[in-house]
Amino acid sequence: MDYAAGRFAEGGYHPTSVADIVGGMKVGKGVFYWYFSSKEELFLEILRDAQHALRRAQQKAIEDENDPVRRIEAGIRCSMEWLAENRHFFALLQFAGTEELFAPHLRRGQEVAVADVVRHVQEAIAAGQLADVDPVVISHAILGVTNHLARTFILDRGEDAATVADAAVAFCLNGLRGGVLDPA
Amino acid sequence: MDYAAGRFAEGGYHPTSVADIVGGMKVGKGVFYWYFSSKEELFLEILRDAQHALRRAQQKAIEDENDPVRRIEAGIRCSMEWLAENRHFFALLQFAGTEELFAPHLRRGQEVAVADVVRHVQEAIAAGQLADVDPVVISHAILGVTNHLARTFILDRGEDAATVADAAVAFCLNGLRGGVLDPA
DNA sequence: CCGTTCCTTGACCGATCGGTCAAGTCTGCC
């Protein structure tokens, strides 16, 4: 399954054939269909595993942070780190979002992650640490920044995960203005 | 080509066959290969058109804004509006980013758009309107927020483009804290 | 030594893919 994930990640789901996978593992085709009922199911299983792994990493990074804003920050950093170390899974997640067939599953997992962040945001707003804006929108915005920055700077340009995470956190917390008061 | 773009958007690039396209247009296969040398070339042409259209819309929205921050804001709003009105193209752009074959072309166009934003950011920083952070990172972050918010709230949930744009602008400008002073 | 169950093989299947091409139609020019 790890091998298959790698192949899917580098070649894409559709162009990678079952024959490629079993051929590369030097096993017969039968063994594939013994363990998985279809190519589609294999991908869903990989997808599910990847989402669980990311979520576990996030929860571990957060468990001993009391301050809600610090929890959000830890979540961003941890996601960035995880995406850097699991680039093949990252590619898979990106792809899953573009396929009618897999998008719902991806979205479902994403909503769970967002729900976590939403709770922290609500907590922080209640404590007066953050401005009172729709937490769901905020959380999705954070996810968007994290994903895109990871994709661009870590995957495409090979930059350091911690550095990119710093930038992402700074942007999410302070936005463009970053504490500069609007002269208007 | 419009028809083909629609098919690609709703069915995905790989699952949509040339036979589907020509069949749906009630023409022979020959006419397809008369105008395009391959399925791949057709997709690249569609992709290029979509990027040009988006860029034109952005430049039109910006041309009569003097303030750099206002130009950034106008760019976000205009992109959101365009993505809402051209959902099929949006789906295509998303897909192109996941395919080794098309990603470079997508990225090239994206870099052009980012370069525009970078100039505005630099101008604004020089004017003291924004904090002095790497403009390239900032610009990609804006792009990430815009894309993800558009995808989630406009495409998936059918919300109003202007409303989502408001939220995106607010987040980009002020971040999470949104002017709330850090008590620490 | 047999029978049973679990696992593995790879030849094979029908379907479908992207792409080709001989043949034909249409249009306008001489």
Next chain:
DNA sequence: GGCAGACTTGACCGATCGGTCAAGGAACGG
């Protein structure tokens, strides 16, 4: 009318796809 070249057709091609299945180990209890 007749010719040229632009355009259109759809049968056809080899390749490859996801998936099946008859056949055959390997391990085990009896």
